[in-house]
Amino acid sequence: MQRRNVGLIFAREIRDQFRDRRTLFMMLVLPILLYPGMGVGMLQMTVLFSNQEREAVILGNENLPETPLLIEGERFDKRFFTKDSEAAHGLRLILETPPSNTDQEETDLDQRDLILKAHQLVELVRQKHKIDQWEKTEDEVEETPELVQLENELAAAFAAFPADLVIYFPPGFDQFINEYLSSDRPADNAAITDDLRPVVVYSGADESSQIAYRQLASVLGQYERELLQKRGENLNIPGPFLQPLFERRDYDGDRHNVEDAAMEAQHSANIWSRFFPTLLILMTLTGAFYPSIDLGAGEKERGTMETLLISPAARSEIVLGKFFTILLFSIMTAMFNIISMGLTAFYMASMTGDSQSMGMINLTLPPISSFIAMSIMMIPLAAMFSAMSLALATFAKSTKEGQYYLTPLMIVVMGLTIFCMSPGVDLTPFNSVIPVVGLGLLLKNLILSPISDVDIYVYVLPVLLTSIGYSMIALWWAIEQFHREEVLFRESERLDLKLWIQHLLRDKEPLPTTGEAIVCFLTIMLLQFLSFGLFQGLFSDPNISPADAILQALSLQQVVIIASPGLFMGLLITSSVRRTFRLRMARPKWIGMGIVLPILLLPLAMTLQTYLQWFFPELPDRIKETLAPMSDPDLSVFKLLAVFALLPAICEELAFRGFILSGFSRNGRTGVAIVFSALLFGVMHMIPQQVFNAFLLGLVLGLLALRSGSIIPGVLFHFVNNAMGVLAERIPVETFQSRPVNWIATVDQQGLHFSILTLIICLAGGGACIWHLIQSTNDISPALEEEIPPTPLAVSEG
């Protein structure tokens, strides 16, 4: 590897990209124009939106005191507004008792209906408050069915309510205020009683109602302050030192609690914590997307791929040069987008001043440190996207094809991003190692950090390390693509399904190809997905006992879903079924290992699993419930052994160590083949705990299959391993309480605990066996069995 060549290629590709108008447009021009454009549009929308007149129904306005004046005509008095526009266009009040100068006869029917509905709403709220004692938080109030019923009625009533909000002043309110203001005894400082308290009903879910409520709240706040001030003058105490007067418990028609000021910051951070990371992830991918198509498929399309390949630069150097170019463009695109969006947001926030006129959106930006942290986090993400895009784009024959391959990547990443940004999804040890998800959640938390309850710094290192790991794998894959002749020199062929099937059946090769192995795996996964519905039917069938249903479902799953795709494909498209499935006897050494090794490894695996419990998300209750009948002591052990041990041992070995491993190991790269087949074997198990366990198991099984050249040791291993798991459930607890069994293991609520001695013996024995496996050579190497004799190197005399 020469750094000089990588640098040369990098420099050339960068210059090339800068000469491409499309790339520059995507990276620079688009973000610079897009966000300010969007900002202008948004501002116009909000201006229109907030200038709309909103309606508030005032019930019991006749109960308001004459002074201080709250309502003037159809509006709140001007002195409650700081901006003239709000005073003129803000809330339009619909009064229950119209001012005396208008004729009562003229009140139309609609208005009377509106007032009637408003009364119903207020009545419901008052009923509710009688039950919950005006308490506002959910956890303080017991959720009685009556309360829930009331709340549902309220929500329905508000949904059918045409105006934006209701405010009700109870009878006697004016009297209270007058007394309050005229009294000169500080003892009367007590706040308003429940029956006299004004009631406000609005809906937090309805944006229009929300805006109306903010205006109303501000007006009532001013009004209250004025009252306090006046009383303060009477008592010679400054107003602010008085106890608040109303202690309103305004009622949000959709939620129990009222928006309170402390939530404001969190609210705005929430918007950014969703918006910035989403945009950052998607723009990082988009930024990698277009250059990679140009550098991969475009190079082929323009006929310069071979020119580059015949230069002295090694293929890995070419890939690295291209990779760094894409990485740079990916990062720059994301940066320009974030900067342009940040500036637009900043400008908009400064222009609109306070958050109220923006409606619900508070544009307070996250601190600059969040931005810096985000930029650093972005690099491994960009690296992963760049390498993956480059690999896919190299595989493509043309730029058009490149876009087809990259679109699914885009969709998957979008799905993962949406998952991260959904409320309630937070960083957990397990989430932090999932590609894209871990980083997305970390970004989200970085913006939320001042108010986040997760201690995010614990996760920084694991997220970064796994992300770097994923990028390395993706990069390795891209280099791999560049080493494949069929990828670099694919001719444009017309897709002819008939011809292709003919080709598969006619030109059979002894072993499946890697592609065929992957198709086999995908078929298994697809069948498994489709079978969910089928098994659901089986479980809900009242004629079958739950335990039998599970046994039937698992047997079906093993035979139909796991074993048959590989078997069918093996029979149809390979010429040597015996070699594909390794159907031959193994040496006694390997048979013995198949029996002894699982016994040694099981305690280790179980112990490891207990130590890693914290890492995995808890099993959903549904799965626990489904599996519960399995520990029923009446169930025959033989039945359990057949379904949980024998069938998986045969079916899973045929599929994974047979067809799939043969497909992967055909190019002679055994290490890669074992890891990949184990990975797929793990993924097939779906439940995270099992995925991890099966992956480890798959590594050993793959190694055993390749070394022995036979499927038999693996089947034995798999059977013994699963059988021990089944039997462990059946051993009575008392067995572990007496000697000598308690030297091996003890049992408590958490399950089996193996003694240190057992673990040491197992570690030594198992380690020795695996070391021996790694050190041995394959009993049957692919070359030995090559059906076509190697072509002689004879030199023909010309």
Add this chain to the structure above:
Amino acid sequence: MIDVAGLTKTFSDVRRGEVEALKNVSFTAKAGEIFGLLGPNGAGKTTCLRLLSTVLRPTAGRAEIAGFDVVKNPEQVRAHIGFMSGNTGVYDRMSAWEMVEYFGRLYGVEESVRATRQEEIFGTLQMDDFRDILGSKMSTGMKQKVSIARTLIHDPPVLIFDEPTSGLDVLVARSVIDAIERLREQGKCVIFSTHIMREVERLCDEVAVIDQGEILAAGTLDELREQYQQPDVEELFYQLIADNRANTASAKSGENSP
């Protein structure tokens, strides 16, 4: 300089199944000599030259260039050859000068040497008028000259040209042929493929006729004329190919009929 023995390449093709694009091909070419690879379209010429340039890996057999094995030392082989074919295009967004400069640097030619050599090559190939023209704006002839300049910038001992005159007008084709002739005078080993007999007669010291992946005949032109009793090279070439096709057709029908 070039030593090829038993070179074989098979591809898997959807339509035809396993295809042997090159079957057990052997030949040698020496320094100061122009070796011609003659064959119709699809004969396996390009595959053979791609194997020599290490872009493809042989299925079987061995090839050595300037003492380096194409499988074991591909980087060294690439450093010692100049390769040009219909598939080695010119970058659209690079000027003629930049393109040659870039490859000179990739080959690790010292900057001062590269600069003088590049001036020299641009002079002899009459490329100075389009130094700064981008690849996307060049004519076919200009592109071909840039490609030739690219193969010469590191002064390799072996040059491999796959149909260097295809698609060129008479004037440019002539200058390309002249350039190849000069290379022989400089003691280079040149291997080039073509289906144009006049070029063969003018340039080649030795030829190999290739069809359907096999070498049908090899030697100097005089040797071939004598061996097949045919003074006209074009006729000789045609006869060889026609006979070979007739043979394989009859072999095939023989296989199929009981």
